[in-house]
Amino acid sequence: MEGVHATLCTILSDAMEGGFLDHTPAWRTYHYTGKKKEKVIAGEATAQQLIAVLEEGNLKYETYFKLIIATGMRRGECCGLQWGDINWDERSIHIQQNVVKVTGEDIIAKETKTVAGGRYVYFSLEMVSLLQEFQRECAWETETYDGRELEDTDYIFRRHGDRLPMTPSTFAWRFKLILKKHGLPPALNVHSLRHTNASLLIAGGADVATVAGLLGATVSPPLRWTSTHTHLIRTRKRPVRFCRRDWRFDEIQRNETAADPRQPLRLVRIV
Numbered sequence: 719m720e721g722v723h724a725t726l727c728t729i730l731s732d733a734m735e736g737g738f739l740d741h742t743p744a745w746r747t748y749h750y751t752g753k754k755k756e757k758v759i760a761g762e763a764t765a766q767q768l769i770a771v772l773e774e775g776n777l778k779y780e781t782y783f784k785l786i787i788a789t790g791m792r793r794g795e796c797c798g799l800q801w802g803d804i805n806w807d808e809r810s811i812h813i814q815q816n817v818v819k820v821t822g823e824d825i826i827a828k829e830t831k832t833v834a835g836g837r838y839v840y841f842s843l844e845m846v847s848l849l850q851e852f853q854r855e856c857a858w859e860t861e862t863y864d865g866r867e868l869e870d871t872d873y874i875f876r877r878h879g880d881r882l883p884m885t886p887s888t889f890a891w892r893f894k895l896i897l898k899k900h901g902l903p904p905a906l907n908v909h910s911l912r913h914t915n916a917s918l919l920i921a922g923g924a925d926v927a928t929v930a931g932l933l934g935a936t937v938s939p940p941l942r943w944t945s946t947h948t949h950l951i952r953t954r955k956r957p958v959r960f961c962r963r964d965w966r967f968d969e970i971q972r973n974e975t976a977a978d979p980r981q982p983l984r985l986v987r988i989v
Contacts, residue, residue: 758905760914771900779896781852782875782889783911789839790915790933793886793908794818798827801853802870809846810838813934819885827883837934 760768765787772780785796789811797817804811814836818826829836841849857868863879873883886908893908912933919929 757913758903758910759917760903760906760910762918764903764906765911765914765918767900768896768902771896771902775896777852777855778875779889779892781848783893783908784845784848785841786908786911787915788841788845790912790919790929791839792816792912792934793889795934797873797875797883797886797889799874800870801856801868801872801874803874804849806846808840809842810840813837813839817883817886819887825882825885837931839932 769784769787772783782796785791785799786793791811791813794816795813798815799811799813803814815827815829820826852874853868856872856874859878860866860868860872872881875884875889876882877884890908893906894904896902897904897906916929916933919932920926
């Protein structure tokens, strides 16, 4: 019974992630009698291993997965990013849409899955360099193969020879290949990186409400949300060192110049 319920929950959770459902009703239909398993989240050491692996591989996948680790955005939101969504001066990204692909149907770029989903997230100087390097590569490919210049309306992660975005499933498949090839925990998935971001922020001193706002999530039920993302606090006493190239969540300060009044907080990362 538990296996059937777990399968159903997985299917409905994917549908919720894709924006087809507002909630997962299956969670209310059956209660486990045994001990609940904790969500598999990439801890600091695993995250650093993963980042080291990404830096040795394809620039596109390095950029995509690092963006999710650095900002906690959903995989469909990352696929829905356009170059015009980046504000280089403020080092911010405006998340406005979520990419969904259903088998047998066209790719859909729709509004974010929640009201809080439309938001601004911020990134480090290190990520600026990575994004600009990837932008140069995309500009060259667009000019060489499409015979035109790269535009602000082009998706950051788009299909070759097309203006359509890549699908989340493509990156999910690639992520599993990376894990298998380099002996990383096979239970991880792309969504785990979002939880990793939340855990590192909370371990660095951010409150749950702030983290939820940055991730475009809700904090209901608060106890479940907190217990999922605070496991790193029990194992660390030092500042959060975010990756091999020394990104750190050193402080959270007020950002009076933020374009979005719903996003008054800015993450300050020291490279």
